[in-house]
Amino acid sequence: MRTIQILDTTLRDGEQSAGVNLNGQEKLEIAKQLVRLGVDAIEAGFPIASPGDFEAVKQIAEQVKGTTIVGFARATKGDIDAVYESIKGAEAARVHLFIATSPIHMKYKLRKSPEEITEIAVEMVKYAKKYFHDVQFSAEDAGRSDLSFLTNITKHVIDAGATIVNIPDTVGYMMPAEYGYMFKRLKEDVPNIDKAILSAHCHDDLGLAVANTLAAIENGVDQVEGTINGIGERAGNAALEEVALSLYTRREFYQATTNFHLEQIARTSKLISKLTGMIVPGNKAVVGANAFAHESGIHQDGVLKESSTYEIIKPEVVGITSNTLVLGKHSGRHAFRERLITLGYSLDDEKINVAFQKFKELTMKKKEIIDDDLVMIVDDQQLKEQPFQLEYLHISGDIQVSTAMLRMKLPDGRIEEEAARGDGLIDAVYNTIDRLSGIKLKLKDYQIQSVGNGRDAAGDVHVKVEYKGKLYHGRGMSTNVVEASAKAYIDALNRIYTKRDVYRKQILKEIG
Ligand SMILES: [Zn+2]
Numbered sequence: 001m002r003t004i005q006i007l008d009t010t011l012r013d014g015e016q017s018a019g020v021n022l023n024g025q026e027k028l029e030i031a032k033q034l035v036r037l038g039v040d041a042i043e044a045g046f047p048i049a050s051p052g053d054f055e056a057v058k059q060i061a062e063q064v065k066g067t068t069i070v071g072f073a074r075a076t077k078g079d080i081d082a083v084y085e086s087i088k089g090a091e092a093a094r095v096h097l098f099i100a101t102s103p104i105h106m107k108y109k110l111r112k113s114p115e116e117i118t119e120i121a122v123e124m125v126k127y128a129k130k131y132f133h134d135v136q137f138s139a140e141d142a143g144r145s146d147l148s149f150l151t152n153i154t155k156h157v158i159d160a161g162a163t164i165v166n167i168p169d170t171v172g173y174m175m176p177a178e179y180g181y182m183f184k185r186l187k188e189d190v191p192n193i194d195k196a197i198l199s200a201h202c203h204d205d206l207g208l209a210v211a212n213t214l215a216a217i218e219n220g221v222d223q224v225e226g227t228i229n230g231i232g233e234r235a236g237n238a239a240l241e242e243v244a245l246s247l248y249t250r251r252e253f254y255q256a257t258t259n260f261h262l263e264q265i266a267r268t269s270k271l272i273s274k275l276t277g278m279i280v281p282g283n284k285a286v287v288g289a290n291a292f293a294h295e296s297g298i299h300q301d302g303v304l305k306e307s308s309t310y311e312i313i314k315p316e317v318v319g320i321t322s323n324t325l326v327l328g329k330h331s332g333r334h335a336f337r338e339r340l341i342t343l344g345y346s347l348d349d350e351k352i353n354v355a356f357q358k359f360k361e362l363t364m365k366k367k368e369i370i371d372d373d374l375v376m377i378v379d380d381q382q383l384k385e386q387p388f389q390l391e392y393l394h395i396s397g398d399i400q401v402s403t404a405m406l407r408m409k410l411p412d413g414r415i416e417e418e419a420a421r422g423d424g425l426i427d428a429v430y431n432t433i434d435r436l437s438g439i440k441l442k443l444k445d446y447q448i449q450s451v452g453n454g455r456d457a458a459g460d461v462h463v464k465v466e467y468k469g470k471l472y473h474g475r476g477m478s479t480n481v482v483e484a485s486a487k488a489y490i491d492a493l494n495r496i497y498t499k500r501d502v503y504r505k506q507i508l509k510e511i512g
Pocket residue numbers: 013168170201203233237
């Protein structure tokens with residue numbers, strides 16, 4: 001059995017999904033959970049993109065141990081320097097530098113000849129080698145590149161010291177047989193290929209990201225890249241949980257495994273969905289709510305008699321258990337803290353005390369406190385440190401007209417009060433928030449889900465708002481859905497406020 005190395009790029013490619021804007025604390029939480037999941041490398045971000053990105057990568061490098069931290073860079077000295085400065089504190093560090101190799105990209109985007117591209121790639125790998133032992137080179141848009149040129153540039157960057165060569169299908173154009181064939185040829189034709197690891201990176205524009213990744217594995221690739229839940233640019237990246245489960249379920253076929261702790265998959269998926277606002281569709285493979293639901297009577301009957309009749313994966317394998325651990329009013333501070341740690345939160349004593357107090361208050365309203373309630377408590381607390389904060393909310397109205405009165409803390413510390421009307425309670429609340437912030441946001445999407453079962457379940461609201469042509473997400477939870485809605489909107493507002501990185505967006509546009 002070979003072990004396939006997994007590079008998770010949820011925090012880089014995944015964060016490039018439209019409407020996803022994670023803050024430093026959220027990135028750190030995700031990184032810690034990825035370590036629990038057992039990823040071999042975390043691509044933490046693109047440090048040159050903005051001071052915020054640089055800082056987030058630095059925090060992850062310094063605080064997240066037990067995995068390799070990777071920083072993304074264009075093939076320029078400035079980008080490589082920024083990666084070095086941000087990740088030098090990591091236990092194990094890697095730079096991932098890229099330059100486009102397809103005729104389309106070379107001609108129109110870079111305006112350079114293949115010879116010039118090879119020269120830059122070699123020079124920059126050598127430059128990166130001064131800082132890093134571990135240097136990953138990516139031939140951007142490799143899928144649409146000339147295979148003999150790829151063979152040639154791969155040989156040269158390996159000679160220059162690249163330890164990993166990534167052959168991405170950047171635009172999601174390849175078919176599995178074609179993509180697999182590229183790796184077969186590179187393995188045969190690049191004379192020094194034994195000195196480096198080949199890597200696959202696929203996008204899902206034609207729904208083939210996972211199939212292409214598996215084709216690459218069949219043809220000898222030793223590292224694959226992707227994201228949890230398959231989030232990422234456009235249609236997204238290869239969903240790592242699907243790749244890992246395919247290798248596990250069909251291990252006799254692939255003769256390959258990963259270092260994944262499969263039972264952490266469900267939790268990781270949930271955390272990332274919550275923090276990014278990218279809701280997992282019910283029918284999504286492995287982690288969708290219906291992935292293990294049998295609806296047809298014939299199927300149900302079969303599964304009851306013998307689960308393997310219709311079930312190729314046992315839900316427990318990916319960490320879905322029917323008996324979720326619940327805390328109640330008799331649970332102590334220690335159990336509470338332990339539970340938060342397993343959920344991926346690391347709070348200092350002071351924050352634990354405040355959160356525990358909130359937990360006790362909630363046990364008065366709800367008998368059983370489930371994991372999602374704890375997430376709500378902790379998130380609330382983190383909202384407290386945000387520039388805009390909800391202080392007080394009063395709503396009234398009938399079916400025709402509603403009125404909301406809100407008190408909010410503003411970024412300069414002032415506490416202001418406003419009231420506004422709207423078509424319905426939530427519209428009234430959002431109009432009031434717009435007045436208080438002075439920023440008019442366009443609501444593009446609003447979704448509400450219940451957290452837990454029963455009538456005392458909390459509401460989990462996700463919104464997408466548009467500001468200056470860009471989408472931002474926000475989320476809020478509360479046992480009152482109007483309050484949850486207000487919190488979600490204010491969360492989006494805070495993300496807009498804390499993101500002052502025009503430069504970053506320019507770069508992302510440039511790399512596509
Ligand atoms: Zn990508």
